[in-house]
Amino acid sequence: MTTTPLPVPEADDESREFYDGARRHQLMLMRCRSCGAWRLPSRPRCPDCWSTETEWVRASGRGVLHSFGIMHQKLHPAFADRTPYQFAVVELAEGPRIVSQVVGVAEDELRLEMPLQAVFDDVSDDATVVRFGPRRS
Amino acid sequence: MHPPYAVRAMDGRELRGRAAISGLGMSEMGRVYTRDARDFAAEAIRRAVEDAGLRKEQIDGLLVNPGVTPLGAMGGVGLQNDLGLANLRLLASMNVGGATANVMVQYAAMSVIHGLANHVVCVFADAPLRTSAGGGGGAAYAGMGRSVRPSGMAGLYTTFGVFGVNAHYALATRRHMAMYGTTSDQLGVIAVAERAWAQKSPLAEHREAMTLGDYRASRWVVEPLHLLDCCLVSNGGVAVVVSRAEEAADLAQPPAYILGMGQGHPGDFRRKGWDVETETGAPIARERAFSMAGATLADIDVLQLYDCYTYTVLVTLEDYGFCKKGEGGPFVADGKLGPGGSLPTNTGGGQLSGYYMWGMTPLSEGVIQVRGQGGERQVAKHDVVLVTGNGGILDHHSALILGREA
Known part of the structure; x- marks a missing residue:
C-alpha cells in the first residue's frame, strides 16, 4: 500500500511495558494496585486515589469505537503519501480510551459504539502497531 | 457526565458591578508581519490606556497572555520595560488557552475591588503567522503530535x-453528530451567520459574502470539519483596562460593568463515563457567573461565544441552557444567531470570520456592544452581554457577564 514507515514511538520508562507487550501481541495497560483503576496514558500516580503503587496487566483487547476523523491535512512526511487517512479513539472495555485506527471496516460503515478488538501489526522486526478490527460478539 | 458539583454557600453577589472594563485597545490584526508579539502587545496597551483616558503612570497592574509565543519572548517583565511601566503592584503571565482573556479580567477585577491595584491592563498578543512566506495560516497550531522521533x-x-x-475538535464534533444527529449543514449555518455579521464590521478579516453552498464546498480539513468550520489565525494584540467601577464611571469611555464571572475546568479524563467531547466546563462557570450577576438567560441581549470551531458555539449554547443538550443543531438552524435574528451572537464575525485573538475576540466585541459603539453591527438592545472563553480541547471555560449599568 505504501512504503513510508509509520513513525513508531520509542518507549520510555512509562510506556515500555505497553510497547513490549504489543510486540508479544498483548495489550498491556497500567492498573492501580491500590484501587484497581486502569489508566492510560500510563502515569506514575493514580488520578483516582493518588497511589503510586502500580502494576501492568494484560487487557482484554476489547473495545468500542468512541470517535474517528479523516485527516486531510499533510502535516508529517510519513503521512504524505497516505493522506487522507482515518484515525480513531477506541474506548477499551477496561475503561481507558486509546488513540488508534480501525481496520477491516469500510469508512462509510464506521459507527460509534461498534464493537472492536485489538489487532497487532508487526510493522518491523522490533515494532508492532496496535489497531482495532471488528469484533463479532 | 461530571460528578455532582458542590455549590458554595456564598454566591459572589458582593462582587457584582464593582469593577468595569474602562479601556479597550486593538493593534493592527491579521496578516501583519511588521511587528512581533511583544510589540503587538505594546501597541494594544498604548491604545487601551489612551482609550480609557488614563496615563501610563496610573497603570499599576499587568496581566499577560502570550498565546503560542514562548514566555521568554513575551514575558511580563519585557513588556513592562518596553512600556516603562514603573508603578506595577501586580504582574503575571497567564495561560489557560482561549479561556485566558476572561480569566485575566476576573483576577484583575478581584484585585481592583479588593485594593491590590487600581488599573490593571490585561493583554493578549501573538504572531503565529511568522512571515508572509512561511507555512499556512494554522501552521503554529498544527504542531501537536508532529514529532519526527515520537x-x-x-x-x-x-x-x-x-x-x-483540528484533529481533536473533529473527534469531538463527530461524537456530537453521532450522539444527537447534528448535521454539517447545521454547523454551516453558524459559519454563515457569523460571516453575515463580519460583513458589517470594519475590523473583520473576511467580509466577502458566504453562502451555505460555499460552506459545503469548502475543503475538508479533518472530517467532519470543513475549512469554514475552523477559525482564522491572526497576528496582533488586544488589551483591556480593568478599573474599580466608580473610577471607570469618571473615565473617557462608557464602562462595561462586570456583573458576573465564572470559570469551569472539567478535566480531560479520557475514559468510560466522561463525555469530555460533548460536555464542557460551561455549566460550572454559568452557575457562578449568573448567580453573581443575579441574571437569567432571558436577561442576555447579546452573546459573544468563543468560536474556534462552529461546533464550539453549538456546544456552548447547549451548556448554557439556551437549548437542551443535543438540540443545538436544530436550535441554530433558523439563523437566529445572525443579523436580525432573535439571539445575536458573535456580532463582529467572531474568530471564524472576524479576527483570531483567542479570548480577546469575544471580549473585545462584547465591550464594543455594551458601549453601543458597534456601528452598522450594533445590536439595539445591548444592556447585558455574555462573553465566553474556551481553552484547549474544551478543557477550560470562562464566562463574563458585562452590563451597560452596574
Whole structure:
C-alpha cells in the first residue's frame, strides 16, 4: 500500500511495558494496585486515589469505537503519501480510551459504539502497531 | 457526565458591578508581519490606556497572555520595560488557552475591588503567522503530535497521524453528530451567520459574502470539519483596562460593568463515563457567573461565544441552557444567531470570520456592544452581554457577564 514507515514511538520508562507487550501481541495497560483503576496514558500516580503503587496487566483487547476523523491535512512526511487517512479513539472495555485506527471496516460503515478488538501489526522486526478490527460478539 | 458539583454557600453577589472594563485597545490584526508579539502587545496597551483616558503612570497592574509565543519572548517583565511601566503592584503571565482573556479580567477585577491595584491592563498578543512566506495560516497550531522521533505513550498520536487542534475538535464534533444527529449543514449555518455579521464590521478579516453552498464546498480539513468550520489565525494584540467601577464611571469611555464571572475546568479524563467531547466546563462557570450577576438567560441581549470551531458555539449554547443538550443543531438552524435574528451572537464575525485573538475576540466585541459603539453591527438592545472563553480541547471555560449599568 505504501512504503513510508509509520513513525513508531520509542518507549520510555512509562510506556515500555505497553510497547513490549504489543510486540508479544498483548495489550498491556497500567492498573492501580491500590484501587484497581486502569489508566492510560500510563502515569506514575493514580488520578483516582493518588497511589503510586502500580502494576501492568494484560487487557482484554476489547473495545468500542468512541470517535474517528479523516485527516486531510499533510502535516508529517510519513503521512504524505497516505493522506487522507482515518484515525480513531477506541474506548477499551477496561475503561481507558486509546488513540488508534480501525481496520477491516469500510469508512462509510464506521459507527460509534461498534464493537472492536485489538489487532497487532508487526510493522518491523522490533515494532508492532496496535489497531482495532471488528469484533463479532 | 461530571460528578455532582458542590455549590458554595456564598454566591459572589458582593462582587457584582464593582469593577468595569474602562479601556479597550486593538493593534493592527491579521496578516501583519511588521511587528512581533511583544510589540503587538505594546501597541494594544498604548491604545487601551489612551482609550480609557488614563496615563501610563496610573497603570499599576499587568496581566499577560502570550498565546503560542514562548514566555521568554513575551514575558511580563519585557513588556513592562518596553512600556516603562514603573508603578506595577501586580504582574503575571497567564495561560489557560482561549479561556485566558476572561480569566485575566476576573483576577484583575478581584484585585481592583479588593485594593491590590487600581488599573490593571490585561493583554493578549501573538504572531503565529511568522512571515508572509512561511507555512499556512494554522501552521503554529498544527504542531501537536508532529514529532519526527515520537516517544512514550503520547507518541501514539504521531503513529496514527492525529495532528493539531483540528484533529481533536473533529473527534469531538463527530461524537456530537453521532450522539444527537447534528448535521454539517447545521454547523454551516453558524459559519454563515457569523460571516453575515463580519460583513458589517470594519475590523473583520473576511467580509466577502458566504453562502451555505460555499460552506459545503469548502475543503475538508479533518472530517467532519470543513475549512469554514475552523477559525482564522491572526497576528496582533488586544488589551483591556480593568478599573474599580466608580473610577471607570469618571473615565473617557462608557464602562462595561462586570456583573458576573465564572470559570469551569472539567478535566480531560479520557475514559468510560466522561463525555469530555460533548460536555464542557460551561455549566460550572454559568452557575457562578449568573448567580453573581443575579441574571437569567432571558436577561442576555447579546452573546459573544468563543468560536474556534462552529461546533464550539453549538456546544456552548447547549451548556448554557439556551437549548437542551443535543438540540443545538436544530436550535441554530433558523439563523437566529445572525443579523436580525432573535439571539445575536458573535456580532463582529467572531474568530471564524472576524479576527483570531483567542479570548480577546469575544471580549473585545462584547465591550464594543455594551458601549453601543458597534456601528452598522450594533445590536439595539445591548444592556447585558455574555462573553465566553474556551481553552484547549474544551478543557477550560470562562464566562463574563458585562452590563451597560452596574
